[in-house]
Amino acid sequence: MAKMLYSVTMSLDGFIAGHGGDMSWLTEHIGPNPTVAEFIPQIGALLVGNRTFGGDDPHRGTEKEGKPFGGGWSGPQFILTHNAPATAVPGVTFVGDLDSGVTAAKAAAGDKYVNILGAEVARQCLEAGVLDELLVFIAPVLLGDGVRLFDHPGGTNIKLERLSLTHAPSATNLWLRVVS
Numbered sequence: 001m002a003k004m005l006y007s008v009t010m011s012l013d014g015f016i017a018g019h020g021g022d023m024s025w026l027t028e029h030i031g032p033n034p035t036v037a038e039f040i041p042q043i044g045a046l047l048v049g050n051r052t053f054g055g056d057d058p059h060r061g062t063e064k065e066g067k068p069f070g071g072g073w074s075g076p077q078f079i080l081t082h083n084a085p086a087t088a089v090p091g092v093t094f095v096g097d098l099d100s101g102v103t104a105a106k107a108a109a110g111d112k113y114v115n116i117l118g119a120e121v122a123r124q125c126l127e128a129g130v131l132d133e134l135l136v137f138i139a140p141v142l143l144g145d146g147v148r149l150f151d152h153p154g155g156t157n158i159k160l161e162r163l164s165l166t167h168a169p170s171a172t173n174l175w176l177r178v179v180s
């Protein structure tokens with residue numbers, strides 16, 4: 001049975017996208033990272049929010065633009081949106097609600113991970129009790145504004161257990177399990 005994992009690069013001050021969705025800050029922090037290399041073959045499917053799908057790309061202007069992990073991974077992608085485009089996109093399935101997206105992505109992933117991309121989708125998965133793990137690549141940068149890794153107005157208290165802590169020149173990697 002596939003596990004659900006939210007993987008993301010985060011600034012030290014907790015942002016996954018900069019002001020206005022800017023992702024150019026990330027470009028210089030993409031580099032060799034053994035934890036990323038270890039994780040990518042374990043991904044069976046992606047569950048992606050539509051703001052991530054249609055948003056800025058740290059590979060903008062290069063041949064890697066628009067490709068998951070800059071072309072380092074390929075496979076079935078499920079995009080959550082209330083406004084699926086009329087034209088089909090190869091390799092991509094648009095899904096209109098969380099339950100359908102989780103079910104379809106898990107079925108496609110087999111015994112590998114469903115990798116969640118997008119903070120809004122990850123938050124909904126946490127609240128629905130279907131998020132198993134987080135893999136956070138902490139980049140040495142402060143952004144001051146943007147999209148938070150996790151946003152819950154009024155606060156909450158979700159317990160996490162650290163599975164591993166590793167270091168690469170580009171990032172510090174924290175692999176965590178959601179404690180249910």
Ligand SMILES: NC(=O)c1ccc[n+]([C@@H]2O[C@H](COP(=O)([O-])OP(=O)(O)OC[C@H]3O[C@@H](n4cnc5c(N)ncnc54)[C@H](OP(=O)(O)O)[C@@H]3O)[C@@H](O)[C@H]2O)c1
Binds near residue numbers: 009055
């Ligand atoms: N630092 C990193 O590693 C990293 C990784 C990925 C993304 N990002 C950045 O993070 C930002 C996106 O994150 P985000 O939290 O703003 O948005 P998101 O989770 O990527 O997407 C949210 C959108 O997904 C759709 N959606 C969400 N839940 C749904 C549901 N239950 N049913 C149907 N559709 C649903 C809606 O799209 P519609 O409005 O179309 O209905 C919603 O507006 C972007 O700026 C992206 O570049 C950063």
